[in-house]
Amino acid sequence: xxxxxxxxxxxxTAATPLLFAALGEMITEKSGVLNLGLEGMMIMGAITGFVAxxxxxxxxxxxxxxxxxxxxxxxxxxxxxxxxHASQVPTGLALTIFGIGLxxxxxxxxxxxxxxxxxxxxxxxxxxxxxxxxxxxxxxxxVYLSIAMVVAIHYFLNKTRAGLILRAVGDSHDAAHAMxxxxxKIRFMAILFGGAMAGLGGAYLSLAYSPLWVEQMTAGxxxxxxxxxxxxxxxxxxxxxxxxxxxxxxxLQLHAQALGIGIPSQVMSMLPYLATIFVLxxxxxxxxxxxxxxxxxxxxxxxxxx
Amino acid sequence: MLKRTxxxxxxxxxxxxAGSASAExxxxxxxxxxxxxHGWSYQHEQGRLAVEKELGVKTSYVESVPEGADAERVIRQxxxxxxxxxxxxxxxxxxxxLKVAKQFKNVKFEHxxxxxxxxxxxxxxxRFYEGRAILGTIAGKMTKSNVVGYIGSFPIPEVIRGIDAFxxxxxxxxPEATVKVVWVNTWFDPGKESDAAKALIDQGxxxxxxxxxxxxxxxxxxSRGVYAFGQASDMKAFAPKAQLTSIxxxxxxxxxxxxxxxxxxxxxxTDVWDGIKxxxxxxxxxxxxxxxxxxxxxxxxxxxxxxxxxxxxxxxITNQKGEVVxxxxxxxxxxxxxxxxxxxxxxxxxxxK
Numbered sequence: 001x002x003x004x005x006x007x008x009x010x011x012x013t014a015a016t017p018l019l020f021a022a023l024g025e026m027i028t029e030k031s032g033v034l035n036l037g038l039e040g041m042m043i044m045g046a047i048t049g050f051v052a053x054x055x056x057x058x059x060x061x062x063x064x065x066x067x068x069x070x071x072x073x074x075x076x077x078x079x080x081x082x083x084x085h086a087s088q089v090p091t092g093l094a095l096t097i098f099g100i101g102l103x104x105x106x107x108x109x110x111x112x113x114x115x116x117x118x119x120x121x122x123x124x125x126x127x128x129x130x131x132x133x134x135x136x137x138x139x140x141x142x143v144y145l146s147i148a149m150v151v152a153i154h155y156f157l158n159k160t161r162a163g164l165i166l167r168a169v170g171d172s173h174d175a176a177h178a179m180x181x182x183x184x185k186i187r188f189m190a191i192l193f194g195g196a197m198a199g200l201g202g203a204y205l206s207l208a209y210s211p212l213w214v215e216q217m218t219a220g221x222x223x224x225x226x227x228x229x230x231x232x233x234x235x236x237x238x239x240x241x242x243x244x245x246x247x248x249x250x251x252l253q254l255h256a257q258a259l260g261i262g263i264p265s266q267v268m269s270m271l272p273y274l275a276t277i278f279v280l281x282x283x284x285x286x287x288x289x290x291x292x293x294x295x296x297x298x299x300x301x302x303x304x305x306x
Numbered sequence: 307m308l309k310r311t312x313x314x315x316x317x318x319x320x321x322x323x324a325g326s327a328s329a330e331x332x333x334x335x336x337x338x339x340x341x342x343x344h345g346w347s348y349q350h351e352q353g354r355l356a357v358e359k360e361l362g363v364k365t366s367y368v369e370s371v372p373e374g375a376d377a378e379r380v381i382r383q384x385x386x387x388x389x390x391x392x393x394x395x396x397x398x399x400x401x402x403x404l405k406v407a408k409q410f411k412n413v414k415f416e417h418x419x420x421x422x423x424x425x426x427x428x429x430x431x432x433r434f435y436e437g438r439a440i441l442g443t444i445a446g447k448m449t450k451s452n453v454v455g456y457i458g459s460f461p462i463p464e465v466i467r468g469i470d471a472f473x474x475x476x477x478x479x480x481p482e483a484t485v486k487v488v489w490v491n492t493w494f495d496p497g498k499e500s501d502a503a504k505a506l507i508d509q510g511x512x513x514x515x516x517x518x519x520x521x522x523x524x525x526x527x528x529s530r531g532v533y534a535f536g537q538a539s540d541m542k543a544f545a546p547k548a549q550l551t552s553i554x555x556x557x558x559x560x561x562x563x564x565x566x567x568x569x570x571x572x573x574x575x576t577d578v579w580d581g582i583k584x585x586x587x588x589x590x591x592x593x594x595x596x597x598x599x600x601x602x603x604x605x606x607x608x609x610x611x612x613x614x615x616x617x618x619x620x621x622x623i624t625n626q627k628g629e630v631v632x633x634x635x636x637x638x639x640x641x642x643x644x645x646x647x648x649x650x651x652x653x654x655x656x657x658x659k
Contacts, residue, residue: 006508010501104340111342114544117529210496210522212544215340215370219495250498254505257488258455262656265461265489 007255008135012143013209015247017042017201017218019146021225022232022239023153024070024197029229030157031190032170032297036092037077038198039222040099044069045199046206047103050110050213059118059141062207063200070199071192073099078191082184085301100216110213117211118142142204147240149197154236166190170295173302183302198222227276233283233293242279246272331569333357334389335367336380338396339494345519345538346493346555350395350418353557360562361569373398378405385410391568393561394418396493397462403427414573416564419464421644423575430560433581434464435471435643436611437553438515439618440589441535442475443607444550445483445513447600448533452483455506457516457523459493461657463646465517470650471618472515475607477652486511487655496522507532513550524548533595540590551604552590559585579640583612619643624651 021038028035049066053059077095080086118140127137157163166186169176173183201221206213224246232238253268283289335354337347347369358365366389371380377399384392385406391414394403400420407415407427415427423429445454454476458465473485486509488502495518503514503523507530514534516523524545527534534545536552560578567573580586589608592601610616621632626649632638638646649657 003508006504010504010508014497014501104342108342112543114525205497210500210520210525212496212521212525213342214494214496214520215342217496219492219497221497251501251505254488254490254502255509257655258486258502258505258509260486260654260656264656266491269489269491 003255005131005135007251011244011248011251012139013247014251015243016143016146017204017209017221018225018228018246019150019240019243020142020201020204021198021222022228022243023146023149023236024194024201025225026229026232026234026236026239027153027157027166027197028190028194029298030170030234030295031166031187032173032295032300032302033081033187033191034088034092034299035074035077035191035194036089036226037073037095037099038092038194038225039218039220040096040103041070041073041195041198042099042202042205042222042225043103043216043218044073044099045202046217047107047110047202047213048199049203050113050115050206050211051106053115053118053207054110054113059207062118063142063203066199066203066207067196068199070195070197070202072195074192074195074198077195078188081191081301082188085303088299088301096222104215107213107215113213115207115211118207140208142200142208145200146204150236150240157236167295170297173297173300177302177304183304187302198225201225224272224276227280231276231279231283233289234295235293242276245275249275331363331391331565332389333363333365333565333568334384334392335365336371336377336384336392336394336396336399337367337369338371338373338398339519340370341367343494343519345521345541347395347519349539349555350393350557353561354393356558357561357565361565363565363569371399374402378402381406381415382409385413389413391416391565391573397464414568423577425575428564428575428577430576430578430580431464432555432557432586433579434553434555434587435467435618436581437587437589438468438471439475439611440604440607441515441551441553442472443479444596444600444604445472445515445533445535446476446478446480447603448550448596449480449483449513451510451512452480453509453511454483454485455503455511455514456485456487456655457499457502457506457514457518458487458489458655459518460491461489461647463644466646466649466657467643468517469653470646470648473650473652474618474623479603483652485653485655487649487653489655490518492518494519496520499523500526503527503534504530521545533593536590542590542593547593547595549590550593550596554588554590556586556588581611582608625649626651626653 045066048069049062052065053062080091123137127133169186177183228242231242249272339347341351368380393416395418397419403415403417417429419431420429476483490498490502499518499522503526512532514527516537521541521544524534524541528545528548533550534548538555540552542549617637619638621636622634623632625631
């Protein structure tokens, strides 16, 4: 099946931006903040990364720049939500629209510029393994980073004190506040982290996935990432699974079309979203599990009683 | 007393303003994608700039307007803000354009690639399929795997015409070749177009062509070492080695002509469907990879289309089911082309009903 390997490589490419954005959003939501501005943060990361690599020629600078762009957008969001107690949902939406517009403005001079994409890094010995080598050990830096972040975030949330505090803030901000933890500071950092990851996800799009700049190139991936977090029941491993599942179905439907399988293409295009809804329905049948994993203070503004 | 003077002053100013506004022609443009797509909307924008330069009129544009309810809002906004002629540049703007046109009888509308007209609505399109026939000829000569990939946006007649014309020309020079079609159900999504290109290349195609608007498939072709054709504009910057040529839409002359007609008062609702001969469809220069004999053949095909001796849809034509639908010596009529909904033999892929 020598179609399987190329297809899986394409799946990894499709899943990575979703993975970055969903991981970041998961942390933000774990702290109790619902950030709907993912799409705007991703696209700002995309344009900033592209401008940076064009001006400096260095991939490292581009990655750092895209992180900063995501953090910048997230800081605006945090300012409105944490300081001015604005409602989280419309603020996030406004930030999405703002990000899309700002990126288009910044990107006007970047249209038509070609870029070859960031280099692939082959891990010395491991990439020589027959099938697995090419599949797992010959990717660009951002793919490796995304997997490393899965591991790091899982460890952080479940095995460290800081992660526990984060989860506490998300589950009951009043209790955390009563315990003496600064809810605002913790949420601020979680929001910034979410923005940074979204920026990385966007950067992957413009640096590796389709290395050019066109307006609105995220094409709704931020929204998919948001759905993925719920799909994953706010659990790190499931976010990984969801991102790859979604990416996988998107790619496989294209392959199925090219192979001539006679299902209408519109149905094929729907498949990733249908799969997400399907899994959400299955998960929702177990209310207890959702309640166990969903941050209880998600979306609720924090007003300290004292 | 003061109040009345103020009101009458304002009225006078308003009338003067309205009067002066109607003296100068205002032209509006609506694009379905961003002008930065470097493809479809970009070329329409070039048309707008040409109108401004040549005629010195005021123009305005709105880009990235999704086809649907939002389109109606934007068209209506342009109609109410003093525009005399509005160009709606996508198939999906058809019904919104007609709806607004009914309410604004004094405003002229030009709808691209549609088929419904009214007294104040013209339609216009380019015979891109003539360009596709040239592409198919080149692809037929240059493919080694005999499988060519086609990234389709939506299964509308315009796209089907392109696929059919391409395939007919392809198999004319290379009867063994086939075309694999993948539908991405979007005009513009670089990521998805990349994925489609990768899927096709993984399945063995060595030339890619597209009816979507971004240069992403060409980038994939460049990085994978296969050939590709640009779409709607010259995309060589994105694929210096991979691009063999490109169909370039040229709306400049048509737009200048129509705006002039509004200014002269001679505008009438028409249906214009121009191709290579009137200059609406142009071909980008050949890429370095195209050998001299293929260039010669492609030029010959182009010449024969221009002088009328060859029509991309002349018989005999067999459809995907194997039936001969057009006999030798016959040509598919413009009417049938406008509503084309079947594939010719050699196309692998289904047509969603």
